[in-house]
Amino acid sequence: MSNTTTTTTKTTDKDSNDNKPVIGLSGRNIVYDKDGKPCRTCNTLLDFQFAMGKKPVIPHEPKEVKKEKLSGYTKDYPPDVSELGKSSWTLLHSIAATYPENPTDQQQKDLKQFINLFSGFYPCWYCGEDFKIYIKKNEIETKNQDLFGKWLCNAHNEVNKKLNKPVFNCELWKKRWKDGWDEEE
Amino acid sequence: MSNTTTTTTKTTDKDSNDNKPVIGLSGRNIVYDKDGKPCRTCNTLLDFQFAMGKKPVIPHEPKEVKKEKLSGYTKDYPPDVSELGKSSWTLLHSIAATYPENPTDQQQKDLKQFINLFSGFYPCWYCGEDFKIYIKKNEIETKNQDLFGKWLCNAHNEVNKKLNKPVFNCELWKKRWKDGWDEEE
Structure with missing residues (x-):
């Protein structure tokens, strides 16, 4: 069980078989949920978006991306x-x-x-x-x-x-x- | 019991008798612990410092005050x-x-x-x-x-x-x- 404490075990065999990315843009390993989907709450936002095949947020323009107003409250992303x-x-x-x-x-x-x-x-x-x-x-x-x-x-x-x-x-x-x-x- | 939901009941009689501030610099009521001391986790940092009689942090220079380095880690204040x-x-x-x-x-x-x-x-x-x-x-x-x-x-x-x-x-x-x-x- 203590093996789960190393970051290298956070990807499943399924991921590598499916050609899913193993390393994210941040340099951290991408973590997948048990169903094989990228885990939003286990990765940085940048890595999560990368693993989802979405255009990643560029780190030096986070305000434009994260803080758009929508009817009175900010349109923040779920926390990474x-x-x-x-x-x-x-x-x-x-x-x-x-x-x-x-x-x-x-x-x-x-x-x-x-x-x-x-x-x-x-x-x-x-x-x-x-x-x-x-x-x-x-x-x-x-x-x-x-x-x-x-x-x-x-x-x-x-x-x-x-x-x-x-x-x-x-x-x-x-x-x-x-x-x-x-x-x- | 529902009275405790209004901010005006957050100060105790003891506080006003002791001439402790009732309103903070933020405009919020100062909240005191049951022992009469200003409650750190119930006030903004600015109001807590004001109630403690300390020089308040000036809002436009938080980085200098909050982020001094101390042997490798930042010297952050407890959260308000x-x-x-x-x-x-x-x-x-x-x-x-x-x-x-x-x-x-x-x-x-x-x-x-x-x-x-x-x-x-x-x-x-x-x-x-x-x-x-x-x-x-x-x-x-x-x-x-x-x-x-x-x-x-x-x-x-x-x-x-x-x-x-x-x-x-x-x-x-x-x-x-x-x-x-x-x-x-």
Whole structure:
């Protein structure tokens, strides 16, 4: 199961047989749903459009493409894997920042359940599967706010490593997600 | 209980007695936590800093203030109420977009539980309370993807109305959150 954590296993045999693209314009592997269609919530918008055979959005003109007005609201595209990831980490770390310092047993049970359900409903299916594997190997720490905040920070760093992004110093998680930075820092 | 949905009840008696600001620089009411401190996840960053008596971030120079580098990662501020809202709707609508067309009883039960837990853990406490009231009055529709997507779209519109934002035509929720817009639209 741990093989699913590498990006090279995200395409299925069916895809290569069908001559579907394996690498996207971003350089990432294209991820397909189990039915063989490109997965919208697992790829960047650019790669998704490329895999769908559509004219890709040119990165330096996103505003024209994304923000056309339609009867009062913007005609935004569904979020891609990056926007979805950023949004979800924002919510989860903020939940950590407001989780009680001394939670009750019920609050701890609820938080575990919430995180488990989150991993099941996460819209990028392979990301959710990776998260489930992480949870299995690293039990969710719910005893207090700081422990949960650090557990989540470590989980986020695992993803950062996979995406070749810098890892965060988890000792500083409260500055980033709860209290803010001191002015002199 | 429905009174808690108006912004004027978001300050406590204690706040006005202590001479704490009631209106923020954004024009919104300042929201305080139950212990009387300004609530970081319930206010805009500008209003939170104002209520804390700190030099406010000047809107046209956010990059200098928010994006200083610190040992490899950016020194971002904790998300304010707007960023948190946008992020959370992005996650929830994407969950609707990938929720099964024909969910099992267990999936329906799990989704209800997830949404209920979400309302309890939501980092902006008064937003979470408003959402709980909405859920009580409007039972979560989990029978299929389209019903859940529309239920969520209506819930989002309730918040849009409170914030004087345009409401979205829920018949189009799949274009915004699942399939994207046709090129000729």
